[in-house]
Amino acid sequence: MASCRKAVVTCANLLLSVIWDWTGAGRPMALLTTLPLWLSGVLLVGATTLLAMAAPVLVRRRVSSDRLRINNEVAGFTFATVGVLYAVLLAFAVIIVWEKFSEAEHAAAQEAGAAATLYRLANGIGEGPGGALRDSLTNYLRAAVTEDWPAMARSGSSRETTRALDTTYAALLTFTPGDGRGTALLDEALRQLDGLTEARRTRLVLASGAVPGVLWFVLVGGAVLTIGFTLFFGTENLRVQAMMTGILAFLIFSGLLVIIAINHPFAGPVRVQPEALLAVLEDFGAKFQP
Helix, strand or coil, X not given: CHHHHHHHHHHHHHHHHHHHHHHHHCHHHHHHHHCXXXXXXXXXXXXXXXXXXXXHHHHHHHCCHHXXXXXXXXXXXXXHHHHHHHHHHHHHHHHHHHHHHXXXXXXXXXXXXXXXXXXXXXXXXXXXXXXXHHHHHHHXXXXXHHHHHHHHHCCCCCHHHHXXXXXXXXXXXXXXXXXXXXHHHHHHHHHHHHHHHHXXXXXXXXXXXXXXXXXXXXXXXXXXXXXXXXXXXXXXXXXXHHHHHHHHHHHHHHHHHHHHHHHCCCCCCCCCCCHHHHXXXXXXXXXXXX
């Protein structure tokens, strides 16, 4: 009896350590993010659903339905509690990543809007400083598209884009206002440039993902335990039980697929594109040349 208990504890610890290693390092999640969405769905949702449907059949070969049916009443109440807790956690995680994804879209649009305003303000600053501001701003937007976006797909950032932003600040600060109108223009231009900088900083932070490793551990471990809990039930119709277990697995891992797909807003098949920045370049005559 003691040896069996020790073996169960050892297996449980091994399972938890594997889940922690995978989710903490983010290797499977990062892999699924880089794959096409349909392939990620097949691997994550389809494969796990088939495994979940096969599990009751394998359990029934070793344990009779009469022995399992004894647990139905007590296991039913416990499963209801476990299911509600995990459903709340899963929904909470989906809402968080969706809000962060929307925030990333808003940051890109805000950055483009600030850049468009700066282009217009440059016309009133003067030919020398205004032309330098337009040129440096064009270089910044091109660097953001060609350097920042690929770097954010790897949860990083581009030094070249940072240098282009510094050059934009330097170009603007060369303007010396000679009257109240010039002072107002400089103040507004600095405010817009600060907004552009803040928007870039926001998208760089969001590029690393919203779900930490410990939450991945709870989500994946909770999914396995919730689906595994259905194996304690016994029904006369094994086929129906397998179908119900498969439906539960399909719903749970579909939610996890949504989280994985949008957790990194600038990577994977579902990501924020730089169309807003490209539109600003096109509107102001600076055609994008990759």
